[in-house]
Amino acid sequence: MKKMTITIALLMAVQVLFAAGTAEQKSAAAPDQLYVAMIMKSYSGDFWKTVELGAKTAGTDLGVRVTVEAPDTETNIEQQIKMVETAVIKGANILAISVLDTKGLVPAIEQAAAKGVKIITFNSMIDSPLPLTHVATDNWAAGVLAGKALGELLGGKGKYAVLGAVEGVKNNRDRSDGAVDYIKKNFPGMQLVTIQYTDNDLNKGLAITSDLITANPDIAGFFSNNETTTISVATVLEEKKLIGKIKHVGFDATNQTVGFLTSKVTNAIVTQVPFNMGYMTVQRAVEATKGESLDKITDTGVALVTLENLNSEKVQKIINPLK
Numbered sequence: 350m351k352k353m354t355i356t357i358a359l360l361m362a363v364q365v366l367f368a369a370g371t372a373e374q375k376s377a378a379a380p381d382q383l384y385v386a387m388i389m390k391s392y393s394g395d396f397w398k399t400v401e402l403g404a405k406t407a408g409t410d411l412g413v414r415v416t417v418e419a420p421d422t423e424t425n426i427e428q429q430i431k432m433v434e435t436a437v438i439k440g441a442n443i444l445a446i447s448v449l450d451t452k453g454l455v456p457a458i459e460q461a462a463a464k465g466v467k468i469i470t471f472n473s474m475i476d477s478p479l480p481l482t483h484v485a486t487d488n489w490a491a492g493v494l495a496g497k498a499l500g501e502l503l504g505g506k507g508k509y510a511v512l513g514a515v516e517g518v519k520n521n522r523d524r525s526d527g528a529v530d531y532i533k534k535n536f537p538g539m540q541l542v543t544i545q546y547t548d549n550d551l552n553k554g555l556a557i558t559s560d561l562i563t564a565n566p567d568i569a570g571f572f573s574n575n576e577t578t579t580i581s582v583a584t585v586l587e588e589k590k591l592i593g594k595i596k597h598v599g600f601d602a603t604n605q606t607v608g609f610l611t612s613k614v615t616n617a618i619v620t621q622v623p624f625n626m627g628y629m630t631v632q633r634a635v636e637a638t639k640g641e642s643l644d645k646i647t648d649t650g651v652a653l654v655t656l657e658n659l660n661s662e663k664v665q666k667i668i669n670p671l672k
Contacts (some may be wrong), residue, residue, distance in 0.1 A: 382414045385634045386436035387627075388429060388446045389419040390473065390518075391549070394576040395603035396623050399670070400472070403627025404445075411635050423515055423549040426453045433457040437464055443634040445484075447472035450517050467637050471630045473520045482643040484630045486621040488520040491651045492527020495572050495598050495619045498653055499528070500536035502596040502616050507569030508540045510561050512554060512582060514575040516546040524574040524600065542568060547578055554581025562589065569595060576601040579618070583609035602654045602668050610656060618654040624670035625649040 387404050389397050401417045408415030416436075420428040426449045434457060436444055444466050448454040455477050462468055462479050471484040499509060509532070513525045525544050532539050542565055547554040554573075558581055562568060571586075573579040579599030583606070586595055592614050599606050602620035609615040626649045633643055658664050665672070 382412070383443070383635065383638055384414045384439075384441050385416075385443045385445055385631055386439070386441035387415060387417045387630065388432050388436065388444070389417065390429075390447045390449055391423045392419045393423075393549070394601070395605070396576050396601045396621070399603075399623035400627040403624035403629075403670070404631050405627075406624075407628040407631035411631065413631060413635060415631055420449065423449055426450050430454065430457045433461055437461045437466055441466055442638060443467045443469060445469040445471055445630045445634055446475075448475045448518070449473075449515070451476045451519050453517075467634070469630060469633055469637065471626055473518045481637050482633050482645060482647050484626060484633055484647040484649060485520060486626075486651050487646075487648050488523035489527040491600075491619050491621070492524040492529075492574070493531045494651060494653055495524065495574070495600065496528035496531030497535070498617045498619070499570050499572050499596065499598045500532050500539060502598070503536075503539060503570050505536040506538040508542050508565055508567060509570040509572065510542040510565075510568060511544040512557060512571065512573045512578040513544060513546040514549040514578055521546075521574060525572075528572050528574075547581065549575065549577050551577050551581055554578050555585055558582050558585040559589075562591070562595070570597065571595065572598045572600075574600045576603050576606060579606045579609070579615065583614045587612075587614050602664075607654070607659070607668065610654065610659065613656070616655070620652055620654050620667060622650045622652070622667050624667075 391397050404415050404417055418432055429449050444461050454475055458468055458475060458477055458479055467481060468479045469482055470480040474483050511525045514521050529541055545557050571582045573582045582597055586592060597615045599615045599618045602618045606618055610618055629647055629649055633647055652667055654664055
């Protein structure tokens with residue numbers, strides 16, 4: 350009788366565990382849970398990893414299912430289009446996307462919206478009225494900040510060049526154009542050699558930087574407008590032993606770019622606040638499903654990082670958001 354009692358107790362325990370496991374599976378699946386599909390431009394570099402961290406932190410805080418993915422390269426538009434289509438098939442309520450091409454993603458976004466998916470863009474805009482808000486740095490203002498920093502470093506004189514990531518993306522062009530516009534208006538003694546785009550390819554950036562220095566031995570400064578181009582310019586300056594001789598303003602304060610700042614290869618870095626970008630994108634997604642009115646632009650902020658302010662509380666909160 351005692352053995353039978355024990356056996357029954359064990360069977361009941363197994364049933365309880367099975368029921369609990371089934372409930373847990375149902376909870377994990379949570380078919381009624383808000384689903385935000387987030388599609389970035391790339392996984393390359395610390396910037397995008399921090400955006401992802403911000404988004405997933407928001408998902409946990411707000412009880413929202415968040416998936417994050419990105420194409421293999423920042424030029425693989427077809428792969429990003431397929432990701433949009435897949436997100437719709439998987440039942441995304443909100444599609445948050447940083448588009449690789451301002452016009453090229455429009456048809457896929459329109460098709461997603463036609464199936465009831467709400468659209469938010471972040472980091473880079475799309476040429477469409479469909480997005481409920483755009484979560485991003487004010488990239489023109491970021492370019493102005495870079496132009497001001499470079500102009501002051503050069504004392505308002507000398508040749509300079511701008512290296513951009515992807516010409517087909519408006520936010521990237523805005524950084525370049527904002528810097529050049531500010532320099533033209535405020536430092537007329539400076540001469541623009543060229544604005545060149547690298548397709549966010551490190552090797553291409555290295556080659557362009559090296560060629561520009563060879564063709565313009567009197568070049569005095571560079572502005573590089575994202576993490577990859579910043580690494581390209583700084584690497585060439587270091588290899589050619591031009592530290593201090595050519596001034597460099599970079600973009601995106603990541604582990605590697607800050608390393609160039611601390612070794613004085615790079616003189617200043619204009620940085621976005623990538624954790625905020627990821628977190629606020631998911632926040633806006635939740636607000637959109639509640640029918641709240643959203644501003645067309647959600648500004649995530651920008652800052653200038655120098656060796657002098659690097660260890661300040663404000664800058665450290667941007668660079669190391671969870672510390």
